[in-house]
Amino acid sequence: MEIFSTVKNYLTLNQFPFNNSNLVIGFSTRNGGNSSSHFSTNNLGLHVNDSYEKVIHNRNEFAKNINFPLSKWVCVDQVHGNNIVKINKSHKGMGSTHYSENVGKYDAMYTCESDILLVTFYADCVPIYFYVPNRNCIALAHAGWKGTALGVGLNLLTKLMKDENISPEDIHVVIGPSIGSCCYEVNKEVIDSINELIVRPTDNFYMTIDKNKYKLDLKLANKLLLMQLGVKEENIYVTNYCTSCSSDLFFSYRRDKNKTGRMMSFIGFKEE
Numbered sequence: 194m195e196i197f198s199t200v201k202n203y204l205t206l207n208q209f210p211f212n213n214s215n216l217v218i219g220f221s222t223r224n225g226g227n228s229s230s231h232f233s234t235n236n237l238g239l240h241v242n243d244s245y246e247k248v249i250h251n252r253n254e255f256a257k258n259i260n261f262p263l264s265k266w267v268c269v270d271q272v273h274g275n276n277i278v279k280i281n282k283s284h285k286g287m288g289s290t291h292y293s294e295n296v297g298k299y300d301a302m303y304t305c306e307s308d309i310l311l312v313t314f315y316a317d318c319v320p321i322y323f324y325v326p327n328r329n330c331i332a333l334a335h336a337g338w339k340g341t342a343l344g345v346g347l348n349l350l351t352k353l354m355k356d357e358n359i360s361p362e363d364i365h366v367v368i369g370p371s372i373g374s375c376c377y378e379v380n381k382e383v384i385d386s387i388n389e390l391i392v393r394p395t396d397n398f399y400m401t402i403d404k405n406k407y408k409l410d411l412k413l414a415n416k417l418l419l420m421q422l423g424v425k426e427e428n429i430y431v432t433n434y435c436t437s438c439s440s441d442l443f444f445s446y447r448r449d450k451n452k453t454g455r456m457m458s459f460i461g462f463k464e465e
């Protein structure tokens with residue numbers, strides 16, 4: 194069964210433990226915005242040469258839809274790396290209206306404060322959401338194959354465990370819409386770089402098609418990596434959505450040959 198359901202122009206989760214009325218969590222679709230041509234219509238990425246005014250319009254409309262104003266969004270400069278940043282109230286609004294004002298070059302962030310919306314942008318990479326119900330801590334990681342191979346999810350998890358004293362058994366993880374193994378052909382270098390991180394190298398997360406040709410299930414690779422550090426399998430929720438297959442809902446970097454917009458993943462706690 195699909196974990197996400199559609200509300201207005203975004204996907205959200207309603208099942209336990211994500212049905213906390215203060216928790217805002219989801220993933221935007223390409224619908225309902227003002228952008229044209231290959232950004233049609235709800236491009237939320239400021240860094241892809243879409244009209245600045247249109248993206249800001251789209252972001253403001255989206256902020257109304259999810260009832261979380263831009264002044265509370267926190268954006269990072271996503272560089273397919275593995276650096277993590279802890280977010281607090283002083284970061285509120287950074288990068289939400291001007292790209293250059295983002296928090297910095299990070300691919301994952303977390304906070305244990307409310308009234309902050311963590312947001313990251315996508316067109317095939319894997320959004321990984323973390324939620325620790327008993328601590329009201331949340332996190333978001335951006336994991337393409339490079340970030341996955343660099344261990345961005347593992348780094349984030351390690352930081353939550355060491356710096357915040359959070360136990361991995363208490364963490365609930367959502368793996369959101371990204372390119373699926375159905376549409377994601379890669380070479381051996383990619384498979385090997387991910388397998389290097391996996392304690393018991395496995396072929397579970399890919400299928401061999403031909404010499405140097407593989408179909409990669411990046412969602413599953415990330416799930417396996419998080420389980421290695423002690424996140425319980427039953428606490429990892431994985432979507433079935435493939436960004437490349439569902440052209441009615443999503444932009445896809447691969448399918449659209451880089452001429453495309455960006456969706457946004459978001460997680461935050463409203464002020465009680």
Ligand SMILES: [Zn+2]
Pocket residue numbers: 372373374375376435436437438439
């Ligand atoms: Zn697909």
